[in-house]
Amino acid sequence: MRYLPHTEQEISEMLAVTGHTHLDDLFSHIPDNCRFQDEVDLPGPLTEWALSETFQGLAKRNAAASARAVLLGGGSYSHYIPEIVPSLIKRSEFLTAYTPYQPEMSQGTLQGIFEYQTLTARLLGMEVANASMYDGASALAEALLMTLRIGRRKQTVAVSTAIHPHYREVVKSYLRAGKFNIIELETGSDGRTDTSGLQQIDGLAGVALQSPNFFGVIEDLGNAANDIHGADALFVSCFSEPFAYGILGSPGANGADIVCGEGQSFGMSQSFGGPGLGMFACRKEYQRSLPGRLVGETVDLDGKRGYVLTLSTREQHIRREKATSNICSNQGLCALTAAVYMACLGSTGLRQVAKLNHDKAEYLKKGLMEAGAEELFSGPTFNEFVLNFKFDFGSIREKLLHRGIIAGMELGRLYPALEGAYLFCVTETTSKTVLDEVINEVRP
Amino acid sequence: MKEISELHLPIDRSYSDDHEWAQKTGDTIRIGVSDYAQDQMGDIVFVEMPEVGDTFAKGDEFGTLESVKAVSEAYIPLSGEIIAINEALEDAPELVNNDPYSNWLVEIRPTVAGEFDKLMSRDQYLAFLQG
Numbered sequence: 001m002r003y004l005p006h007t008e009q010e011i012s013e014m015l016a017v018t019g020h021t022h023l024d025d026l027f028s029h030i031p032d033n034c035r036f037q038d039e040v041d042l043p044g045p046l047t048e049w050a051l052s053e054t055f056q057g058l059a060k061r062n063a064a065a066s067a068r069a070v071l072l073g074g075g076s077y078s079h080y081i082p083e084i085v086p087s088l089i090k091r092s093e094f095l096t097a098y099t100p101y102q103p104e105m106s107q108g109t110l111q112g113i114f115e116y117q118t119l120t121a122r123l124l125g126m127e128v129a130n131a132s133m134y135d136g137a138s139a140l141a142e143a144l145l146m147t148l149r150i151g152r153r154k155q156t157v158a159v160s161t162a163i164h165p166h167y168r169e170v171v172k173s174y175l176r177a178g179k180f181n182i183i184e185l186e187t188g189s190d191g192r193t194d195t196s197g198l199q200q201i202d203g204l205a206g207v208a209l210q211s212p213n214f215f216g217v218i219e220d221l222g223n224a225a226n227d228i229h230g231a232d233a234l235f236v237s238c239f240s241e242p243f244a245y246g247i248l249g250s251p252g253a254n255g256a257d258i259v260c261g262e263g264q265s266f267g268m269s270q271s272f273g274g275p276g277l278g279m280f281a282c283r284k285e286y287q288r289s290l291p292g293r294l295v296g297e298t299v300d301l302d303g304k305r306g307y308v309l310t311l312s313t314r315e316q317h318i319r320r321e322k323a324t325s326n327i328c329s330n331q332g333l334c335a336l337t338a339a340v341y342m343a344c345l346g347s348t349g350l351r352q353v354a355k356l357n358h359d360k361a362e363y364l365k366k367g368l369m370e371a372g373a374e375e376l377f378s379g380p381t382f383n384e385f386v387l388n389f390k391f392d393f394g395s396i397r398e399k400l401l402h403r404g405i406i407a408g409m410e411l412g413r414l415y416p417a418l419e420g421a422y423l424f425c426v427t428e429t430t431s432k433t434v435l436d437e438v439i440n441e442v443r444p
Numbered sequence: 445m446k447e448i449s450e451l452h453l454p455i456d457r458s459y460s461d462d463h464e465w466a467q468k469t470g471d472t473i474r475i476g477v478s479d480y481a482q483d484q485m486g487d488i489v490f491v492e493m494p495e496v497g498d499t500f501a502k503g504d505e506f507g508t509l510e511s512v513k514a515v516s517e518a519y520i521p522l523s524g525e526i527i528a529i530n531e532a533l534e535d536a537p538e539l540v541n542n543d544p545y546s547n548w549l550v551e552i553r554p555t556v557a558g559e560f561d562k563l564m565s566r567d568q569y570l571a572f573l574q575g
Contacts, residue, residue: 288492313490313510313514319515
């Protein structure tokens, strides 16, 4: 399929048919005061050389671009991307393919999505995974809408304050137009969400927790599941770092009903924040309330294996305003990236890389605590953790920054009560040399 | 699809112009879809039911029937409170295709007197279908 712009001649031919003189006449029903009249204020054209110089200059202003080590997490993670991932996904059949309008004609695309769904469902311990959504934040909002659909008359959802603050903002945007209530659940001194008071909440459709949460703390999902199901609500378990499930029990095995989150860690570069991948899975009994596309495996008339879009009656092109979601596409290339990445690591590789993340993070945590830092929360962590300093860590961080090491993120901007505390992240990409350099700088 | 003359339209049911049927069973009324409706929809693969205790006014949507080609809303032919749903359809929605009359959808307790008597008889419904 080609996308060529219309020529001037084609435009005049079409206008002759519709009986208009100018293209603008087609928009005459839009009142003048709602239309932008001036020229768009954009800089003039540049030569290819000047353009690439301009953007390289902009890129250099990002510390991360030239950093030796980035000890930042908070929803975006620096993981090594094996060469097989870009080699495969840059094939033009994948890279340039648009969402299939005749899906069953595109068996390769459907098979790629089916593999992604299978790997995702297995990783998260769920029975059904969809073809993906935009990112972790929109996936969480869709999950909460799904609990409200299943809960029918129920109108309240509860969301842990230890869920990524940006995800919670997106949830608010999604739910603002409806008559729904959002209750925020506080965390205890262990950094885990308090789910003990849920039974007092009327009309509770769903409760969302993130694990590991924004503070890096691994939630007690099994215990939360008991409390949430005891309050007759659905348990939405979300994540920003799926690598944790390489060594932790899956959310499904711990009683979650819907699992969703950000898949950037699986083969996608951080790219200054996007694009991401919304991973989304649920128990089979809720599959008809699932948002998004879903690929199924079947056999054709000759008994040969084939793939189809299935349960499409949930979707917008059939159900119109009653569809389960207004997302009727998926993050095709990012989902494929995650599928290639997961397949290339395998469950053994995933476990090994996850263990490296955990062990290196523990090494830095222990080192910094010996150098005088204090752990803010007592709960167990994976590859992120929050530390408090009795001394001025800000100036130490500044010194490290000049040496190309971005040592943690100050939390006051997102959690004013936690001003002065820093969130650190260590992945497999950071060497012991760098970790020692940070520890030595902090040591008095 | 069936010709109108091939449709099975039992005489002991009352019909609505949304192609639902109703039948009195003591104080309560059972509701299902007509042979015409199931035939038009094709193979039904899922039935979405209301909950016991839900109340509806005549003409409200009380559930959906999903076939391989479309999703159709089911509209309640008279006002009432749901007192039972046919749970057998949750696992075997195709029963509606096999026999739309013994496989009812919901049972209601009517809340507005006289609505039942305004539904169409078998012959009126047949005339309605013949247009």
